[in-house]
Amino acid sequence: MVLAELGGSISRALQQMSNATVIDEKVLNECLNEITRALLQSDVQFKLVRDMQTNIKKIVNLDDLAAGHNKRKIIQHAIFNELCKMLDPGKPSFTPKKGKPSVVMFVGLQGSGKTTTCTKYAYYHQKKGWKPALVCADTFRAGAFDQLKQNATKAKIPFYGSYMESDPVKIAVEGVETFKKENCDLIIVDTSGRHKQEAALFEEMRQVAEATKPDLVIFVMDSSIGQAAFDQAQAFKQSAAVGAVIVTKMDGHAKGGGALSAVAATKSPVIFIGTGEHMDEFEVFDVKPFVSRLLGMGDWSGFMDKIQEVVPKLDNQPELLQKLSEGTFTLRIMYEQFQNLLQMGPLSQLTSMLPGADLMPKGNDKESQAKIKRYMTMMDSMTNEELDSTNTKLITESRIVRIARGSGRLVREVMEMLEEYKRLTKIWSKMKGLKIPKKTDMSPLSRNMNAQQMMKVLPPQMMKQLGGMGGIQNLMKQMGSAKDMMGMFGGGGDK
Numbered sequence: 104m105v106l107a108e109l110g111g112s113i114s115r116a117l118q119q120m121s122n123a124t125v126i127d128e129k130v131l132n133e134c135l136n137e138i139t140r141a142l143l144q145s146d147v148q149f150k151l152v153r154d155m156q157t158n159i160k161k162i163v164n165l166d167d168l169a170a171g172h173n174k175r176k177i178i179q180h181a182i183f184n185e186l187c188k189m190l191d192p193g194k195p196s197f198t199p200k201k202g203k204p205s206v207v208m209f210v211g212l213q214g215s216g217k218t219t220t221c222t223k224y225a226y227y228h229q230k231k232g233w234k235p236a237l238v239c240a241d242t243f244r245a246g247a248f249d250q251l252k253q254n255a256t257k258a259k260i261p262f263y264g265s266y267m268e269s270d271p272v273k274i275a276v277e278g279v280e281t282f283k284k285e286n287c288d289l290i291i292v293d294t295s296g297r298h299k300q301e302a303a304l305f306e307e308m309r310q311v312a313e314a315t316k317p318d319l320v321i322f323v324m325d326s327s328i329g330q331a332a333f334d335q336a337q338a339f340k341q342s343a344a345v346g347a348v349i350v351t352k353m354d355g356h357a358k359g360g361g362a363l364s365a366v367a368a369t370k371s372p373v374i375f376i377g378t379g380e381h382m383d384e385f386e387v388f389d390v391k392p393f394v395s396r397l398l399g400m401g402d403w404s405g406f407m408d409k410i411q412e413v414v415p416k417l418d419n420q421p422e423l424l425q426k427l428s429e430g431t432f433t434l435r436i437m438y439e440q441f442q443n444l445l446q447m448g449p450l451s452q453l454t455s456m457l458p459g460a461d462l463m464p465k466g467n468d469k470e471s472q473a474k475i476k477r478y479m480t481m482m483d484s485m486t487n488e489e490l491d492s493t494n495t496k497l498i499t500e501s502r503i504v505r506i507a508r509g510s511g512r513l514v515r516e517v518m519e520m521l522e523e524y525k526r527l528t529k530i531w532s533k534m535k536g537l538k539i540p541k542k543t544d545m546s547p548l549s550r551n552m553n554a555q556q557m558m559k560v561l562p563p564q565m566m567k568q569l570g571g572m573g574g575i576q577n578l579m580k581q582m583g584s585a586k587d588m589m590g591m592f593g594g595g596g597d598k
């Protein structure tokens with residue numbers, strides 16, 4: 104069962120319970136059985152599910168609930184808390200500090216996505232101003248070093264490895280020493296993948312850990328390994344001091360329930376999830392927003408964080424906001440909007456955080472990203488005059504031919520881009536006359552934005568997907584109720 108389906112099943116079970124006129128023992132049992140079935144189908148370990156059911160029944164004593172109490176909310180609260188408890192081992196993992204050298208060792212089964220994840224982890228920190236480095240101590244799989252080298256080069260991250268040396272301990276030690284001398288503050292050691300049965304490889308992993316003394320050992324787990332997750336994770340925990348888990352391949356046919364089992368087996372938190380093969384398809388994992396998403400309440404804080412990554416750019420451009428409020432929308436502004444959009448990553452990643460995400464139309468991310476890049480290439484061939492004008496008549500036929508030639512695209516494609524500009528101009532013209540929030544209101548971005556402010560920071564494509572201003576207002580209403588609930592559950596709605 105894919106995670107979205109699990110979320111759908113749980114929220115449907117809760118909805119059915121809400122529809123009942125009276126919530127009695129029978130209705131509660133039906134709801135819990137439905138949730139139990141969904142969790143088991145998602146490969147959550149049987150014992151965990153059974154314990155959860157018992158705990159909820161203990162908390163929700165229907166007879167004790169005085170009349171007038173909102174039973175639905177209390178039950179939802181109990182389910183939310185129990186799911187959070189499953190995913191929260193109760194202690195945070197070691198967090199590396201910027202500027203202070205830390206060694207992080209990655210372990211996991213063969214093919215779990217370890218090497219890819221090492222690079223994603225390095226790239227994520229590099230973007231935040233760290234100085235990461237990668238060490239390939241995987242001498243077991245031929246091609247592992249080449250793969251790491253290729254990934255590292257693409258992300259411009261220094262790497263260390265050897266084609267000749269067969270002793271992984273030696274490579275790991277040399278690599279760590281080299282990068283410590285180079286003042287790298289996040290030294291990532293990739294180890295060979297192994298199967299649970301391979302005692303020799305486990306011994307090798309133990310030796311690498313002993314020699315490099317990692318500050319943190321991260322267990323990388325493929326989310327589709329199903330019920331095997333608990334045993335696998337436990338086997339790794341027994342051989343290395345696993346302190347955190349990263350669950351990969353949460354896109355596609357992921358059976359997300361394995362994540363819950365891995366946490367239980369390693370008593371370590373999930374810190375990131377992998378959501379695709381690309382370098383930036385990697386998300387910080389937070390328990391409450393994740394469970395909130397599972398229960399169909401959306402992930403308000405994750406959504407705002409994503410938007411916030413883009414806002415500093417807007418914050419530095421008060422003139423842009425000024426222009427938009429004057430109703431001036433130029434090709435240059437469109438270019439900047441596209442840049443923001445690309446920076447935010449795939450749109451589906453963002454919309455998946457919203458309540459009712461499974462109901463939203465699915466766009467073709469890859470295709471639309473390629474289209475945006477194509478449009479930007481064409482705009483790169485435009486003059487400043489063309490980019491800053493609002494007069495579309497300025498771009499005459501001969502200019503269109505020049506732009507097409509300059510960008511290596513077809514005349515038809517340039518015309519299509521200009522059509523898109525005209526379409527967006529119409530959307531943005533509705534912004535005319537809007538009050539611009541003071542700079543202090545925007546930085547850091549107020550989490551209590553209103554719909555109009557939200558429109559300012561959202562790229563037009565996103566606005567369209569959300570159903571325009573009406574859709575956004577509706578969304579904010581839902582967010583409001585989700586936030587109320589999160590607040591009730593211990594303040595998870597706002598971080």
Ligand SMILES: Nc1nc2c(ncn2[C@@H]2O[C@H](COP(=O)(O)OP(=O)(O)OP(=O)(O)O)[C@@H](O)[C@H]2O)c(=O)[nH]1
Pocket residue numbers: 211212213214215216217218219220241244247250295296297351352353354355376377378379380
């Ligand atoms: N869809 C998807 N694919 C992923 C993700 N993470 C990794 N992969 C893919 O999974 C495959 C295996 O990844 P690797 O990084 O080579 O796995 P590994 O664990 O290092 O493999 P060994 O070195 O053999 O242990 C590759 O094709 C990756 O592109 C993810 O989050 N989503």
